[in-house]
Structures are given as C-alpha cells and as structure tokens.
Amino acid sequence: MNHNNTVYNATISFSITVYVYLACAFRYGSDDLDVIGLSFRRDIWVKRVQVYPATENPTKTPMLESLLKKTGDQGCPFAFQMPTDLPCSVSLQPGPGDSGKACGVDFEIKAFIANEADNPDEVIDKKDTCRLMIRKIQFAPANNKAGPKAELSKQFMMSDKPVHLEISIEKECYYHGDPITVKVKINNETNKTVKKIKVSVEQLTSVVLYCSDTYTKEVCSQEFAETVNANSTLDKSFQIIPLLSNNKEKRGLAVDGRLKDEDTNLASTTLSQGDKEMQGIIISYKVKVNLLVSSGGLLGGLTGSDVTAEVPLTLMSPKPAGECSILHIIVI
Numbered sequence: 001m002n003h004n005n006t007v008y009n010a011t012i013s014f015s016i017t018v019y020v021y022l023a024c025a026f027r028y029g030s031d032d033l034d035v036i037g038l039s040f041r042r043d044i045w046v047k048r049v050q051v052y053p054a055t056e057n058p059t060k061t062p063m064l065e066s067l068l069k070k071t072g073d074q075g076c077p078f079a080f081q082m083p084t085d086l087p088c089s090v091s092l093q094p095g096p097g098d099s100g101k102a103c104g105v106d107f108e109i110k111a112f113i114a115n116e117a118d119n120p121d122e123v124i125d126k127k128d129t130c131r132l133m134i135r136k137i138q139f140a141p142a143n144n145k146a147g148p149k150a151e152l153s154k155q156f157m158m159s160d161k162p163v164h165l166e167i168s169i170e171k172e173c174y175y176h177g178d179p180i181t182v183k184v185k186i187n188n189e190t191n192k193t194v195k196k197i198k199v200s201v202e203q204l205t206s207v208v209l210y211c212s213d214t215y216t217k218e219v220c221s222q223e224f225a226e227t228v229n230a231n232s233t234l235d236k237s238f239q240i241i242p243l244l245s246n247n248k249e250k251r252g253l254a255v256d257g258r259l260k261d262e263d264t265n266l267a268s269t270t271l272s273q274g275d276k277e278m279q280g281i282i283i284s285y286k287v288k289v290n291l292l293v294s295s296g297g298l299l300g301g302l303t304g305s306d307v308t309a310e311v312p313l314t315l316m317s318p319k320p321a322g323e324c325s326i327l328h329i330i331v332i
Contacts, residue, residue: 016114018076021048023107024087026042089105092104096251147170150311153165161190163192163291163307164186175315176268188229190293192230194227194228199290202218267281290306
C-alpha cells in the first residue's frame with residue numbers, strides 16, 4: 001500500500017532537516033500513565049523518511065499533483081510502502097466502567113523538525129512535532145467463493161444409530177450488516193428428539209506479540225424452536241445478522257478502527273497477505289450450529305446432549321468504488 005503525503009512549511013529554513021515517521025503499534029494504557037510516560041506501547045513496524053531536504057522523488061498521482069498546486073514550490077511529497085504482513089487498525093471495546101485508552105492496533109504519522117540529521121533516537125520537542133492518526137483497512141476480495149460446509153455424526157448412549165448434522169453457508173465472504181444464511185440438514189436416526197436449534201456467530205481475537213492468546217466472543221445468537229423427532233429429517237435454512245449495535249456493552253469485542261468513528265463495524269476478518277507471521281491483533285469468525293438433543297421421558301432433561309458443528313466465516317467491508325489504496329495528506 002502506498003501512502004503519498006505532502007509536507008508544507010512557508011517559513012522553512014535551509015539549515016534544518018524534516019522527517020516523517022509512519023508507525024504501526026500495539027497499545028494499551030490509561031491516559032494517566034501516558035502523561036508520565038508509562039503507557040504500554042510496542043511498535044510492530046516503524047519507517048522513517050527524510051522529507052526536507054528531499055532525498056527521493058515519489059511517483060506523483062493526480063491527487064498528489066492537485067495538492068502540490070495548492071502548496072506551491074515549498075510542498076515536499078513523500079511516500080511509504082507498507083509491508084503486506086502488517087495488521088489492520090483494530091480496537092478492543094472497553095467495558096461500561098472502563099476508562100482510558102482502549103487496547104488496539106493503530107497507525108500514526110508523525111512529522112518533526114530534527115536537530116540532529118542522523119540520530120533516529122533524538123528526543124524531539126512536542127512543539128516541533130505534528131501527529132496524525134490513520135486507519136489501515138482491508139476490504140473484501142473481489143471474487144467470492146462458495147461457502148464452506150461441515151458435517152458430523154454423533155452416537156448417543158442407549159441408541160444404536162447416530163444423528164447426522166450437516167451445515168453450510170452460501171458464500172465464503174459476507175459484508176457487514178448482510179444477513180447470513182445457514183443451511184442445516186439433520187438426519188436423526190436415534191431414538192432421541194432434537195428439541196431446538198441454536199445458530200450463532202463467534203468472533204475470535206488473537207493477540208500475537210511475544211506469545212499468542214485467543215479470546216472468543218459471541219456476537220450473534222438465535223434459537224429456533226425446530227423439533228426433529230426420532231427417525232426423521234430436517235432440511236432448512238436460517239438467517240442471522242451479526243451487528244456491532246447489538247454488542248455495544250461487550251467488553252473486549254474487536255471493532256474496526258477507533259471506537260468513536262461513525263463508520264465503525266465489528267472488526268473485519270484478517271486476511272494474510274505475506275509469508276511472515278502477522279503480529280498485533282488477528283481477527284477471525286465462525287458460524288456454529290448447536291442441536292439440543294433430549295431422549296424424552298422422565299429423564300429427558302437429565303440425559304440431553306448437544307451436537308455442534310461449525311464453519312469459518314469471512315466478515316468484511318466491500319471495496320469502495322474508485323481509488324482507495326492511496327492516502328493523500330497535507331501536514332502544515
């Protein structure tokens with residue numbers, strides 16, 4: 001992904017050096033800790049380019065040329081090439097009583113005037129620095145494949161034959177806000193009864209830093225009062241819609257970008273684009289179908305059991321029309 005930017009300063013001095021950083025970082029900490037410099041922040045990737053005096057001449061896109069016309073001769077273009085193995089912008093939703101900055105992955109552009117031309121560890125005064133937060137977004141692939149399918153058979157005590165469950169979804173990738181159609185086939189060869197069917201979507205959030213921890217949150221769940229008696233079958237489709245609006249109070253839920261963005265959705269599925277292991281916050285989803293099976297009679301509730309099958313789900317945003325992979329900015 002190329003990021004073309006323009007730095008403009010009408011009173012720039014020929015004796016100074018101007019740099020721009022682009023950093024991808026994992027961050028967690030409160031505002032109070034941030035003031036005394038103790039917030040937890042780990043840079044996943046950092047790139048620095050010298051903007052003035054210019055050391056390279058990036059390719060000028062139509063948008064960049066338009067910006068340069070506004071800034072005049074003192075506009076200094078620059079560009080970043082992001083690695084394909086960087087995570088997307090993700091924030092973990094705090095609980096109702098939580099305060100401070102949310103845990104997440106963010107991208108920050110920082111432009112500053114350096115006093116030492118070749119010292120990347122130089123401490124820069126805040127008055128000589130300007131910052132801008134940006135979001136990295138991954139859009140759904142153009143070609144949508146057929147959806148996955150899963151099937152299993154489960155044997156029960158005191159029943160000679162099993163119950164067969166097959167589930168599938170129509171397509172591999174769904175857009176945020178679209179209904180997800182789940183097809184369920186049941187062949188109940190047992191002497192038990194399927195009392196109800198639960199269809200749910202779970203979000204799996206893997207935090208990959210020094211080690212990898214995975215957290216699971218149910219983002220959508222619906223129960224259907226469908227009865228499948230002994231030695232009978234069912235072939236039916238069910239629809240569910242996972243929405244962030246139904247999960248506003250759920251602590252630790254991953255969302256796209258920053259929490260205050262109006263266009264924020266549930267975090268999109270992370271698609272790997274490189275050979276290296278991706279660090280940061282990795283998102284995936286799965287659809288689960290659960291059958292509550294009861295044997296009936298006086299002990300029906302005590303001898304009931306579950307049959308569960310699951311398939312992976314890709315949940316993303318569609319790619320907007322026109323050019324969207326290039327970011328144009330003027331830092332003044």
